[in-house]
Amino acid sequence: MVEALRRTPLYDFHIEKGAKIVPFAGFEMPLQYAGAGIIAEHKHTREEASLFDVSHMGIVKIEGKDAAKGLETITPGDFMSLPVGKQKYSYFTNQDGGIVDDIMVANYGDFFIAVVNAGSRDADLAMMQEKLAPYAKVTEMADYALLALQGPKAREVLKTFAPDTEDMAFMDVKETEIMGEQALVSCSGYTGEDGFEIALPAVKAEDFAAALLDNPVVKPAGLGARDTLRLEAGLPLHGNDIDANTTPVEAGLAWAISQRRRKEGGFPGEEVILAQIANGTDLKLVGICVESRVPVRSHAVIKDENGDEEIGMVTSGSFGATLNAPVALGYIDPAFAADGVQVKVVVHGNLLGAKIVKLPFVPHNYVRK
Amino acid sequence: MSEKRFTKEHEWVELDGNTAVIGITDHAQEQLGDVVFVELPALSAVVEKDKQMAVVESVKAASEVYAPLSGTVIELNAALSASPELVNSAPEGEGWFVKITPSNPDEFASLMTKEEYDTFVKESH
Numbered sequence: 001m002v003e004a005l006r007r008t009p010l011y012d013f014h015i016e017k018g019a020k021i022v023p024f025a026g027f028e029m030p031l032q033y034a035g036a037g038i039i040a041e042h043k044h045t046r047e048e049a050s051l052f053d054v055s056h057m058g059i060v061k062i063e064g065k066d067a068a069k070g071l072e073t074i075t076p077g078d079f080m081s082l083p084v085g086k087q088k089y090s091y092f093t094n095q096d097g098g099i100v101d102d103i104m105v106a107n108y109g110d111f112f113i114a115v116v117n118a119g120s121r122d123a124d125l126a127m128m129q130e131k132l133a134p135y136a137k138v139t140e141m142a143d144y145a146l147l148a149l150q151g152p153k154a155r156e157v158l159k160t161f162a163p164d165t166e167d168m169a170f171m172d173v174k175e176t177e178i179m180g181e182q183a184l185v186s187c188s189g190y191t192g193e194d195g196f197e198i199a200l201p202a203v204k205a206e207d208f209a210a211a212l213l214d215n216p217v218v219k220p221a222g223l224g225a226r227d228t229l230r231l232e233a234g235l236p237l238h239g240n241d242i243d244a245n246t247t248p249v250e251a252g253l254a255w256a257i258s259q260r261r262r263k264e265g266g267f268p269g270e271e272v273i274l275a276q277i278a279n280g281t282d283l284k285l286v287g288i289c290v291e292s293r294v295p296v297r298s299h300a301v302i303k304d305e306n307g308d309e310e311i312g313m314v315t316s317g318s319f320g321a322t323l324n325a326p327v328a329l330g331y332i333d334p335a336f337a338a339d340g341v342q343v344k345v346v347v348h349g350n351l352l353g354a355k356i357v358k359l360p361f362v363p364h365n366y367v368r369k
Numbered sequence: 370m371s372e373k374r375f376t377k378e379h380e381w382v383e384l385d386g387n388t389a390v391i392g393i394t395d396h397a398q399e400q401l402g403d404v405v406f407v408e409l410p411a412l413s414a415v416v417e418k419d420k421q422m423a424v425v426e427s428v429k430a431a432s433e434v435y436a437p438l439s440g441t442v443i444e445l446n447a448a449l450s451a452s453p454e455l456v457n458s459a460p461e462g463e464g465w466f467v468k469i470t471p472s473n474p475d476e477f478a479s480l481m482t483k484e485e486y487d488t489f490v491k492e493s494h
Contacts, residue, residue: 020402031429032402037457038428039403224402228428293406293453295426319405319428326405348408348424348431 008055009145009202013209017220025118025239027056030222038224042321045191045229046362049151050221051212058121059141059184059199060128062112070135071112074128076248076267077105078258084109087171087186089256091248092124097272098244099251100124102236106173106186112136113173113184115146115197117238144184145205150195150229152365153217158185158196161211165196170366179208190226192233192364231327232320234287234359240298240316241285241329249276250331251285252359283331287361288314288345291353295319295326296345302332303344307351311336314345320361327361374437374477375486378419381461382437384477389438392465393425393456396490401427404456407449409467414442416469418476423466425456438476440469 005028014021018034030053032038044050062071068079077090087106091099101120106113116124121140129138149158159166162176168187176183181204189195200208212218227237236242242251247269254277261267262274290296295318302312312332320327328345336343339358344351371385379397383390398404406426416422416436423434446465448455455464471477481489 037403039405224428293426293450294408295405295428295431297431319403319426321428 008053009205010053010055010209013206014053019220019222022223024223025056027118029053029056030220032222032224033220036219038222038228039321041219041221041225042228044219045151045193045221045225046322047152048217048219049149049153049157049195050225051209051218052148052150052221052226053145053209054148054197055145055205056118057146058116058118058125059144059146060114060116060125061139061141062114062128062132062136063110064136066135067112068107070132071105072261072266074131074268075103076257076261076270076273078261079105079107079112081258081260082107085173087173087188091253091256092127093248093267093269093273094244095268097247097269097276099238099242099246099248100244102238102242104186104188108173108175108184113199119239141199143202144199145202146197146199147205147209148189148195148197149212149218150189150191151193154193154195155367157212157215157218158198160215168196169369179204179211187367190233190235191229192235192360192362193229194365194367228318228320231316231318231329232322232360232362233364234329234361236285236329237316246331247273247276247281249273250281250283280334282333283312284334284337285329285331286337287357287359288317288328288330288343288354289357289361290326290328290345291355293326294347294352296328296347296352296354300328301346302330303346303351304336305342305344307344311343322362332356374480374482376435376437376480377489378435380434380437382477382480384471384474387470388443389440389469389471390465391422391437391467391469393434393460394486395460398457398460398464401425401429401432403428404453407453407456407466409445409449410442412442412445416440416442434466437480438469438471439473440471442467442469444468
């Protein structure tokens with residue numbers, strides 16, 4: 001029996017905007033909107049500002065004076081040093097060092113917020129409630145919506161609703177007020193552009209979305225553009241590029257493990273992860289550019305330049321509208337993982353010329369201080 | 370005087386004398402979304418009715434295109450390599466795929482008329 005798909009508080013809004021609805025991670029989500037399409041929505045995000053509904057992701061509140069300490073028992077993240085008003089990228093790991101989910105954790109002073117992926121939302125919540133029980137109270141903010149406003153003009157738009165967000169830098173978080181409601185704002189996203197993720201009460205989500213679209217620079221964008229934008233930004237997708245069978249070291253995400261955590265350990269899978277940091281891995285996540293317009297998709301086999309030896313596999317790939325070329329992420333033998341190395345990718349039975357490139361494909365436009 | 374027919378796989382074929390022009394329907398391009406690459410058969414290739422003839426790559430996915438008629442490819446739409454988006458903007462015009470010389474013109478009669486195709490699309494959605 002197939003479980004019924006869930007809807008976000010913005011479902012009616014998507015229908016009204018002519019969205020093509022697709023099932024994604026157990027939710028009915030907009031793939032793209034009428035009158036636009038993935039490429040147009042992608043370009044609009046890079047040039048102006050786009051509104052994404054990301055309410056399928058889980059917003060988990062962690063309250064208690066030992067919240068940071070507790071989080072460090074289930075992630076390799078350094079939350080004891082996370083200042084109030086800041087957010088960090090991290091991941092839940094398993095005993096084999098695999099990535100159970102990747103997350104954003106923010107310190108709001110009185111509480112921490114973890115934003116988790118839709119696909120593992122319920123499992124993450126149950127795990128956190130169990131493992132963090134000795135340290136903190138864990139609740140899902142199920143009556144909140146999560147909206148992402150992304151693009152170079154996101155900042156000038158959001159400040160008309162919340163003037164105190166104007167000076168936020170990348171990975172800053174702030175509790176503020178939007179249209180008379182409490183809102184949790186983080187300066188981050190999944191597009192490589194400047195932008196914000198805004199949690200606010202679900203009852204207010206539609207009004208806020210409509211008010212954002214009243215500004216002519218803002219257009220809605222769906223999951224299709226979200227995927228091509230994150231690919232160009234070189235950001236891995238959990239379930240495709242990273243999962244319980246890939247480690248943060250293989251995925252090039254060990255930067256999120258601080259020197260203190262490496263020294264002290266105390267997180268699931270520390271033996272595997274610390275050994276890989278010291279000795280290297282058999283596979284490494286890289287960016288791949290093909291020398292044609294044929295998009296390379298996940299599961300495509302990567303071979304050496306002569307097309308003889310199989311050296312890796314693509315884990316996600318699509319067409320990057322900003323580069324006007326296909327972009328892909330995949331795991332390969334580290335011997336081939338240097339910038340500019342020529343390889344071949346098998347697409348529809350043909351060997352296509354490709355090269356390994358440094359990530360991101362498109363430079364990030366984060367506002368840093 | 371040419372006549373146009375349609376397939377259940379959402380291809381169209383316009384027969385004019387001994388030449389058939391083939392493409393995908395407006396409904397098909399709408400389902401695919403932004404087309405970024407079209408892999409056409411080789412010139413002079415022999416295509417067989419209901420067998421794969423081309424591949425359309427949209428941002429989302431790759432989709433096979435089947436030959437609505439058997440025949441020999443006599444012309445490719447060269448414009449598609451530089452402007453694959455023509456499949457979206459003019460699927461039943463400038464976004465055509467190939468021209469073939471049908472080897473069995475009787476096959477044409479088995480295809481759907483415009484009215485039949487429109488009903489088919491409506492009923493399958």
